[in-house]
């Protein structure tokens with residue numbers, strides 16, 4: 001009797017959720033943000049941006065547990081359950097919020113919403129913030145039912161064994177500081193911009209403890225200083241460390257890792273397929289990391305009093321201070337404060353905060369220019385300046401950044417080139433929602449471009465202040481001191497120094513020393529990337545080769561996009577080619593021609609950036625967004641010009657993503673770079 005089983009399942013789901021909430025309450029003391037090692041979560045897993053953040057998570061827990069019970073008791077398969085009309089109707093009564101309930105205004109809106117809704121008028125939730133990430137391939141988790149209660153954790157062969165630890169893989173594959181090199185051509189700003197626009201497209205929240213605090217997954221037992229994994233918390237998937245052989249960590253068995261908060265995604269059946277992950281950002285490149293991804297956040301960032309369409313600033317033209325600062329690393333220097341922007345991760349490293357300030361200032365520059373020329377309302381000025389700023393973000397990303405990463409062939413293949421295409425770019429059949437594989441693996445390729453430093457170059461371009469990256473993590477003082485006086489110097493350093501060489505090797509600053517705290521605890525970023533892929537149930541590398549139309553290797557010798565040394569390394573780590581994690585397999589491929597990623601990530605990035613362009617009704621080149629005269633003016637806003645306008649640079653090369661040289665990327669006076677004619681925007 002299905003009705004009876006369903007009501008048992010429903011009770012079971014409620015009970016499981018209750019227990020999970022109770023555990024979080026019981027462990028509240030372990031989870032205080034001030035506790036050692038919890039810094040990472042305190043900032044990276046920002047307290048829910050929306051009040052509903054935690055409710056969505058709880059709803060998903062309840063749904064997944066209900067489904068688990070149904071699967072176990074009804075002896076039906078998931079597809080049979082999903083096709084069962086009786087269960088379907090019981091399900092939608094029990095969980096009514098399963099479908100997109102947004103209704104859009106009847107007349108076509110002129111401006112983007114803050115949360116991305118109604119970009120696609122037929123599918124108003126496509127690309128919106130606080131919705132599930134999309135899947136290119138079905139999930140592959142470690143639990144028997146495949147619903148995601150355990151991360152992918154076992155090999156695929158006849159007799160599965162545990163996959164190698166993410167830290168072990170990282171040490172064996174990504175670590176060789178003696179060989180780690182700089183990119184000969186690309187400037188550090190390439191890395192920085194990648195991080196900045198990543199935060200425009202995706203922010204995956206992790207589960208949180210009671211009161212929104214971070215969950216501690218590594219704790220030293222009584223009578224020991226060696227931290228070990230907490231085993232009885234479902235939110236944890238700590239990374240195992242063998243401290244007897246680890247090249248760096250000699251006093252812990254455990255690197256903290258909280259699982260991404262579960263959510264569920266549904267089609268017309270309403271019954272989920274399994275655990276999914278949330279995106280708190282809007283998928284579109286729409287400056288949500290600057291403007292906020294909800295209407296409330298956006299409003300709280302605006303200065304509506306001056307009637308000029310401005311964003312709020314604090315002295316020095318910096319973002320305003322965050323009301324609830326992240327205290328765990330905020331040192332007590334006078335004038336220190338955390339920056340409030342559209343995204344919670346702004347203070348992670350100085351290079352990121354630097355780009356945030358740049359674009360915030362650009363918005364205010366545009367707003368002031370428009371205010372001088374028109375008698376528009378604050379609202380209209382804000383929206384028009386925002387629209388122009390977003391156009392600049394899209395243009396810099398597609399015209400300047402992506403060609404250096406993907407090379408000319410993929411730019412063509414995925415129709416990513418700007419200024420050449422027709423006006424019919426928008427295709428309402430394309431769903432722009434960010435793919436899980438993109439967020440958790442493909443676009444993290446940029447982590448290999450990080451370097452060990454976050455330096456400043458003085459006004460005369462002749463003296464560099466050296467800051468080791470591990471001293472700057474989560475330390476806004478590097479950005480805000482003396483009203484932001486170092487911003488210009490940091491920007492100069494970013495465009496004149498080299499980024500790391502993309503590929504297999506990572507710098508010590510993030511491989512051993514990520515978020516180093518005063519107790520000496522730190523994390524490993526590429527290991528986290530691998531673990532996060534498993535947490536999200538991302539299928540192995542070889543399966544993505546398949547969707548990309550590349551050869552699907554059946555043995556290590558089939559890894560034709562790998563150099564033989566990398567092939568041998570992978571074979572020494574993984575027993576079977578089918579087990580290789582997506583991040584590990586794709587990061588070690590040889591570059592596509594003219595690019596900085598291999599064919600697998602090239603394809604996954606190509607698919608995503610194509611969807612973000614052709615699935616965006618407000619794409620800056622589309623008809624009805626800007627007219628031809630306006631596009632001609634916007635085209636002048638190269639990253640170099642934007643930096644000139646907002647930082648004191650004097651002169652810099654025309655292509656900021658490439659190291660200056662005197663042959664074809666000469667340092668040029670800012671005044672020699674054409675400025676926009678704002679009159680055409682009246």
Ligand code: HEM
Nearest residue numbers: 191194195198202203204349439443444446447450528532
């Ligand atoms: C110094 C620079 C950077 C630092 C310290 C940093 C650090 C981090 C950390 C700690 C995470 C969260 C990891 C997790 O818990 O799963 C993360 C996520 C991510 N990073 Fe970076 N990162 C940097 C630069 C970059 C760059 C250059 C790119 C791309 C070009 C990038 C792309 C991403 C992406 C796509 C995510 C996933 C975001 C999400 O789903 O919420 N990062 N990064």
Ligand SMILES: [Ca+2]
Nearest residue numbers: 200282284288
């Ligand atoms: Ca966005």
